[in-house]
Structure formats: C-alpha cells, structure tokens
Amino acid sequence: MNETRSLFRWRGMPCWRNFVLFGFISLLLISLCLPASGQVRAQAVCFTLVDRQSHSLSGVVNSYYPGVASAASGANQISLGPGRGSGQSIQVGDLLLVIQMQDGLFDSSNNVAYGDGGSSGSGYTDASNVGRYEYIVADSVVSFASGGSLTLRGEGSGQGLLNTYSHSNSESAHGQQRFQVVRVAAYLDIVLSGNLTASSWNGATGGVVAVEAVNMLDFSSSSINVTGQGFRGGSTRKLDGDGALSYEDYRTQSLLQANGAKGEGMVGAPRYVYFNGDLVDTAPPAGTDGYPEGSRARGAPGNAGGGGTDGNPLTNHENSGGGGGGNGGTGGQGGYSAYSSLDTGGRGGAAFAEADPGRLLLGGGGGSGVTDDGTGTPSGGLASSGAAGGGIVLLRAGTINQSGGVLPAQSISANGTSAGAVLNDGAGGGGAGGAVVVVVDVPDLMADLTISARGGNGG
Numbered sequence: 090m091n092e093t094r095s096l097f098r099w100r101g102m103p104c105w106r107n108f109v110l111f112g113f114i115s116l117l118l119i120s121l122c123l124p125a126s127g128q129v130r131a132q133a134v135c136f137t138l139v140d141r142q143s144h145s146l147s148g149v150v151n152s153y154y155p156g157v158a159s160a161a162s163g164a165n166q167i168s169l170g171p172g173r174g175s176g177q178s179i180q181v182g183d184l185l186l187v188i189q190m191q192d193g194l195f196d197s198s199n200n201v202a203y204g205d206g207g208s209s210g211s212g213y214t215d216a217s218n219v220g221r222y223e224y225i226v227a228d229s230v231v232s233f234a235s236g237g238s239l240t241l242r243g244e245g246s247g248q249g250l251l252n253t254y255s256h257s258n259s260e261s262a263h264g265q266q267r268f269q270v271v272r273v274a275a276y277l278d279i280v281l282s283g284n285l286t287a288s289s290w291n292g293a294t295g296g297v298v299a300v301e302a303v304n305m306l307d308f309s310s311s312s313i314n315v316t317g318q319g320f321r322g323g324s325t326r327k328l329d330g331d332g333a334l335s336y337e338d339y340r341t342q343s344l345l346q347a348n349g350a351k352g353e354g355m356v357g358a359p360r361y362v363y364f365n366g367d368l369v370d371t372a373p374p375a376g377t378d379g380y381p382e383g384s385r386a387r388g389a390p391g392n393a394g395g396g397g398t399d400g401n402p403l404t405n406h407e408n409s410g411g412g413g414g415g416n417g418g419t420g421g422q423g424g425y426s427a428y429s430s431l432d433t434g435g436r437g438g439a440a441f442a443e444a445d446p447g448r449l450l451l452g453g454g455g456g457s458g459v460t461d462d463g464t465g466t467p468s469g470g471l472a473s474s475g476a477a478g479g480g481i482v483l484l485r486a487g488t489i490n491q492s493g494g495v496l497p498a499q500s501i502s503a504n505g506t507s508a509g510a511v512l513n514d515g516a517g518g519g520g521a522g523g524a525v526v527v528v529v530d531v532p533d534l535m536a537d538l539t540i541s542a543r544g545g546n547g548g
Contacts, residue, residue: 136226137182138277138303146300147283147311150274152177152233153294155267162253163246165228169270172233173295174288179231179239179272186271186299186483188222189254190290190451193356194263195390197381203339203388204439210339211389211412211419212439219355220441220448221252222483224273239270259373264357264380264390269294275301279486281311287480289318292358292371295480296320296451296523302486308500309492315480317506317545319451319523322475323350323384323396323411324363327463334402336426336433339388339395343378347402348385349411349423349515352454352475354393354438359384362454363474363517366467387423387435392416392453394475394518395435399459400426406461408515411435413547414453414478414505416521417444421547423458423518435518449524452478452505458515458548465511465548472509473516476545479503479523487530489538501525501540508548516548 154169167187172178179185194215196206205212229240245251254268279302290296296318300306331346341348343360351359358371360379373379380390389395392415400407407427412435413420423434435456444450455475465472480503505520522542 136184136275138275143278143280144276145280145282146274146285147281148286149175149288150285151175151287151297151299152272153288154231154236154270155293156254156256156269159256160250160254162251163249165241165247165249167239167241167270169231169239170236172236176233177272178233179227181227181230183227184273184275184301185225185227186222186273187225187250187254187268188271188297189218189220189268191265191267191355191357192217192219192255193391195356197340199339204390209436210387211395211436213356213391216443218253218255220443220450222447222449223251259357259377259379261381267293271297271299273299273301277303278305280307281309284311285313287315287318290320290451290480291364297481297483299483304487305490306486307490307492312500312502313482314502315482315523316502316504317477317520318480319478319505319520320353320393320414320454321362321364321477322454322517322520323352323359323457324361324368324474325350325457325460325470326368327460327470328405329461330403330405332403336398336400336402336431338386338398340383341385342383343385347399347405349396349435349457349459349473351380351384351390351396352393352414352438352456352518354391354414354453355441355450356391363471368471387433389436389438389456392438392441392450392521394420394438394453394456396456397423397435397459397515398433400429400431400433405459408459408461409434410458410515410547411456411475411518412437413518413544414438414455414521415440416450416452416478416523420453420518420521423456424515438521446526449481449526451480452521452523452544454478455508455518455520457517458511460514462514464514465509472511473514475517476506476508476520478505478520479542481523482525484526485528489529500538503542505543505545507545510548519545519547
C-alpha cells in the first residue's frame with residue numbers, strides 16, 4: 090500500500106525549538122509541527138512511499154545528480170548529469186532535495202579589500218542563492234548511469250521550483266556556481282544497521298545525507314557521520330619562488346612558483362584542491378584560475394580559508410600558514426612568516442551571515458601553508474595542504490528512537506577535519522564544521538541525540 094506525505098517549507102513555520110550557531114560550528118536543531126502522515130495540506134505536493142515496511146540502512150543511502158544548466162524559479166524541469174552515490178535512479182514519485190552548493194560574489198582586489206570589500210581580506214559581497222534548498226517530487230524517471238531531464242513538482246509558481254538554481258564555470262567576475270539534486274532516502278520506518286554517511290563533496294555532488302522516516306527512525310547504536318565531507322582544502326606542492334610576486338599579495342596565480350593555495354568554499358574552488366590524499370586539478374576553463382584573478386595567497390574568498398603568502402616570494406622560504414575555513418564562525422588566521430615574522434598568513438574564511446534553517450553550507454575548506462622543503466607526510470609539499478570541512482545532514486522523522494544500547498558519543502557528526510603536520514614548512518588551515526537540521530513531528534518522543542559540527546585544527 091502506498092502512502093503520501095505532505096511537503097512543507099522550512100521558513101515561516103511557527104514552532105522552531107532552538108537554533109544554535111557558534112564558533113566554527115554551524116549547527117541547526119529544529120523541531121517543527123508537521124501534518125500527520127498521509128495528510129494532504131492545501132497547495133502542498135506529496136511524494137509516494139514505495140511500501141510500508143521497515144528498512145535497514147547503512148553506508149551511503151543517497152544518490153547525487155549534478156545540475157548541468159541553470160533552472161529558474163517556477164521551472165518544472167531540471168537538466169541533470171549522471172548520478173553518484175548509492176546507485177539508485179530517480180523514479181516517479183521520489184522525494185528529492187535541490188540545493189545550491191556554490192554561488193555568490195566577492196571582491197578580488199589584491200589588497201585588504203579582498204573578499205568583502207572592507208579591510209579584513211576575507212569574505213564575500215553578495216551571497217546570491219548559495220545554501221538555498223527545497224524538497225520536490227519527481228514526475229519522470231532519470232537514469233543513474235546517464236542523467237537526463239527531470240520533470241518535477243514543487244511548491245513554486247505553477248508547481249515548479251521555489252528558488253532559482255545556477256550552474257556556471259569560473260569566470261572573470263565569479264567562481265564556479267554549482268547545485269545538485271539529491272534522491273532522499275524516504276521510508277515509513279528506518280532502522281540503522283550501520284553508520285550512515287555521504288559521498289564526499291567532489292566539486293559537483295555529494296557532502297549531504299538526506300533521510301526521511303515518516304513514522305520512526307531508530308538509530309540502533311549507529312550514527313550519521315559526514316565529517317570531512319564538505320568543501321575541500323587548498324592543495325599545494327613544493328615551490329621554489331617567483332620574483333614577480335610580493336609579500337603584500339592577497340591573490341596570485343596558481344602557476345606561479347610561490348604561496349599557498351586558497352581553500353574551496355561557497356563562492357567557488359581554487360585551481361588545486363586536496364582530495365583523498367592527493368592534489369587534484371579542478372581544471373577551470375582556459376584563461377581562468379579557479380577563483381577570479383588567482384587561487385593562491387592570503388585572501389580568503391567567501392567561507393574558504395586563504396592560502397599563506399610567503400614572507401619572501403622570491404625564494405618562497407619564509408613560509409606562513411594557511412587560514413581555517415568558516416561557516417558558523419570565522420576561520421582562524423594562518424601563522425606569521427618564518428624569519429621575518431610578517432602578518433602574511435592566510436586569512437580565515439568568513440562566517441555565513443545568511444545561515445538559517447532553510448539555508449545551509451558545507452564547512453569551508455582550509456587554505457594551504459607555504460612550502461619550499463616539502464616536509465611531512467604525504468611528501469612533496471602535500472602535507473601543507475588545507476583540510477576539508479564538514480558536510481550537511483538533513484533528517485526528518487515522526488519520532489526518533491534508540492534501541493540496542495547507549496547512543497554513541499556523537500550520533501550525528503558534521504565536523505571539519507584537521508590539517509597535517511609539517512617540520513619546517515607552513516601548515517594548512519583546518520576545515521570548518523558543516524550543518525545539521527533535525528526535524529521531528531513529536532519532539533517529546535525523541536531520543537536524546539548528541540550532535541557535533543566542530544571545526545578542525547590547523548596543522
């Protein structure tokens with residue numbers, strides 16, 4: 090027997106329980122009064138439950154589809170690329186999540202105005218639609234293997250999208266814009282048979298756990314963990330110096346032989362990121378460098394940490410540290426340059442001022458330190474790379490139960506990771522904590538949860 094459930098809008102609901110946002114943590118814990126299971130609210134759209142059985146879940150339970158073209162508010166179709174994650178194709182009636190992962194503008198001046206246009210050397214000038222998300226229902230099939238055109242029903246004009254979602258590559262005016270569609274793991278009852286996690290954010294998809302249990306979710310001594318699955322840290326390598334640069338620089342080109350790399354964040358990605366223990370070239374369009382005007386040096390774009398600017402770029406041997414990523418709070422600043430003790434460390438990523446239960450970011454990636462000796466493990470300068478931020482968890486349930494023993498110490502974790510250790514080089518900045526939203530129909534029947542979204546440490 091199929092069952093339907095009303096969709097709802099996060100903002101404007103009258104019964105938030107609490108909202109926590111502090112330090113490196115972006116943590117949102119909400120209890121909302123929702124319609125009863127199967128009740129159809131006026132002008133709401135509903136998804137279809139495949140069956141009424143209890144499902145055991147573990148591992149990666151979501152499929153992720155990258156948007157490959159922008160979609161305007163009110164649109165009833167989205168063009169999607171091939172899927173990634175759990176391997177499930179989109180079927181008619183599936184509950185889906187659309188979320189803008191990267192967007193916004195920042196000042197790319199090569200001075201303290203970098204970022205927000207003020208005097209901090211970090212931040213952004215316009216958040217645009219980054220972090221906005223909504224639930225929709227599929228009205229067509231989309232193949233996991235090939236992607237395709239998704240027909241949808243939403244709560245916007247003409248049962249289309251509420252928000253506009255942008256997709257574009259890095260340009261002279263802004264970094265890359267990316268959104269994704271996530272197939273939600275939606276069942277009547279869910280029992281965790283192991284830890285839930287996400288596919289790590291790779292610049293196009295991932296980083297999100299989205300689960301819907303219409304009646305009950307039983308943690309059963311398991312946990313949900315998206316630690317380190319958010320925006321990636323900047324990656325560098327051993328560099329020998331460049332006479333064209335200055336210790337006063339806030340942004341320099343990636344192909345020049347000095348300074349550390351900026352981290353990845355809300356307004357785009359640098360040329361080189363640290364992912365799965367290796368340097369990855371994000372391959373921006375010809376003539377661009379990931380971030381406008383350059384992906385290295387101390388300026389911090391959006392909530393990403395800045396890379397270190399060397400105290401003497403001619404030789405690149407007066408190394409400074411990378412800045413930490415930001416989200417609920419501002420990232421920490423990278424350490425001063427060696428020998429000269431100049432304030433050239435990477436600036437910390439900005440706090441996301443627009444954060445609310447309907448607008449969430451992955452934790453910002455840390456910037457890399459400067460390296461000329463390539464110490465630490467992995468070798469060749471990679472140990473100076475910045476660390477990844479935390480992912481996003483969106484959990485909705487009728488009730489939350491705990492069977493099989495005591496809850497784990499961290500039942501939901503969206504922490505940033507810590508940067509590695511080096512000897513006589515600049516160390517990378519830590520990744521920022523991600524974001525967690527928990528929605529429960531009957532809060533009084535919810536088991537205690539421990540939720541963590543802490544930032545990681547610098548190297």
